[in-house]
Amino acid sequence: MRELCVIMPDFGRAYARHFPTKDVSHGEPLPRTPVGCEQLDSQRDGMFADMVMATPEFTPLALLRLLDGFRGTKALTAAVRLGVFDLLASEGTLSALACAQRLKLEERPARMLLTACTALGLLDFDGYGFANSSSADEFLVRSRPLYFGDFVLLVDEEQYQPWGDLVAALQENRPVVWAPQAEKRFPADRADIEPLFWNGMSSVSAFTAHAVSRSFDFSGFRSLLDVGGGRGDFSIELCMHQPRLRATVYDLPSVCRLTERKVAASGLSDRIGAQAGDLLLDDELPAGHDLILLSNVLHMWDEATVVKALRKCLTALNDGGALVVAEAFVDDDGTGPVGAALMSLNMLVHTAGGRNYTRREYEAWLTAAGFSAICRVPLIVDAPGANGLVIGRK
Structure with a gap:
């Protein structure tokens, strides 16, 4: 003593x-x-x-919070996988024991997971039992229209493990999820059979499309070519808010089958179509459009490929038309922001030459491709998939 x-x-x-x-x-x-x-x-x-x-x-508390990041990620993904949020949405507030019984878990691990989710702001505790927080109820319940759980599962299944090899990716300057010389470079040839990637990206695209549609005046356009448009979230959002706009989603064949299903469910099949193609391999893009959108597409490729894609867009555009690039741009000085910087590292892990580029780089490439009246447009609300637009005119 x-x-x-x-x-x-x-x-x-x-x-x-x-x-x-x-x-x-x-x-x-x-x-x-x-x-x-x-x-x-x-x-x-x-x-x-x-x-x-x-x-x-x-x-070191800030460092400890960074180190705790993976624990929070795994707690979230475990709760989504086990159906915690679906259960509480269906049955309301439940005790830890009741949750354990319905989830077929023992009480000890169930209580630990519920406590972690409460600390993370995913659940509320009223002294008796646990209930979904407002955010979890809106975004993590599968039956909700804004369900974000598919992207949670996508990160867990397709990004979490590869990031464990980040040092190898940095040292060897190559992706760690596939060989650069391999033919299959993207989970697209079986999109309608293995749809996790596309369902997850659709979760992000829906929110990003909402922000983009309110940040730029699209009312003057009549025909949109949504290049690499996935399940059509941007086309659906823009057409819902612009009644005179028609759209074509241009993507790989198996992706277009997913597009057609979602467009049909939206009730917009008479105004939105899907055309199969490959931006990298096709000599030309479908012509006759006064608006082309590239949202979260170009960061997957190296600079030379990006420039070629921009030139194809210029050729396909009607005179006076506009190309809209929506991305998570890295700041011109290369210091952030966090989301874009980490997504850029994700491109190192997953692609042979991609990275998140700066607005200044896009401005230079658009100018070199022949676009004019190039401008930057900020988003009026935060979005998970983009932090702004760069727009060029033909």
């Missing part, structure tokens, strides 16, 4: 000289140094000099 009395209070007094004189966890004044320990004051100051020179900002 005497050793404890010497070390702990002395640390407390040294700490209190540079931080508020309240105990961090209990809010009480820190204890005085016990009688008989005063002679250690000078030794104390030397012992903790380097430590107490730090201010509260200079602690």
Whole structure:
């Protein structure tokens, strides 16, 4: 006990000289140094000099929060997989024991997962039981129209494990999920049979399309070519808000089958069609459109491929038409933002030459391709798949 009395209070007094004189966890004044320990004051100051020179900002807590990121990700994905949010949406507030029984888990692990989800803001606890938070109820319940769980599962299944090989990708400058010389470079040739990627990306595209449709005036356009449009989320959103607009989703054959199903479900089959093609392999894009959209497409490829794609778009556009590039752009100075910077690293892990580019780079490439009146358009609301637009005119 005497050793404890010497070390702990002395640390407390040294700490209190540079931080508020309240105990961090209990809010009480820190204890005085016990009688008989005063002679250690000078030794104390030397012992903790380097430590107490730090201010509260200079602690490893920010690093610890970064390190905890994967734990939060796995807690979220486990809850989605096990159907926690679907269960609570269906039955309302439940105790930990009731959740465990319905999820076919033992009470101990169920309670631990529920506690973690509550701490992450995914669940609410009222003193008796657990319920979905408003955010979880809106986005993580499968029956909801804005269900985001498919993207959660996509990240877990197709991104989480490959990111474990990030060091290899950095050292070898290559993707770690497939060989660069392999023919199959993208989960597209079986899109209608293995739709996880497209369902997950549709979760992101729907929100991004909502933001884009409100950030730029599309009312003057009549014919949209949605290049690499996936399941047609952008075309559906834009046509819903622009009654005179018609659209064609241009994507790989198996993707177009998914497009047709979603467009039919939206009731817009009379205004939105799907045309199979390959932006990389086709010599020309379908012509006769006054608006071309490239949303979250170009970051998958190297610079030379991007420039070729932009030139094809210029050729396909009607005179006076516009090309809209929607992306998570890296800042011109290369310092962020976080979402775009991490997505760019994701392109290192998953593609042979892709990365997230800056607005300045797109402006230079559009100019070189022959576009004019190039401008930047910010998004008026945050979106998960883009942080702005770069637009060029023919």
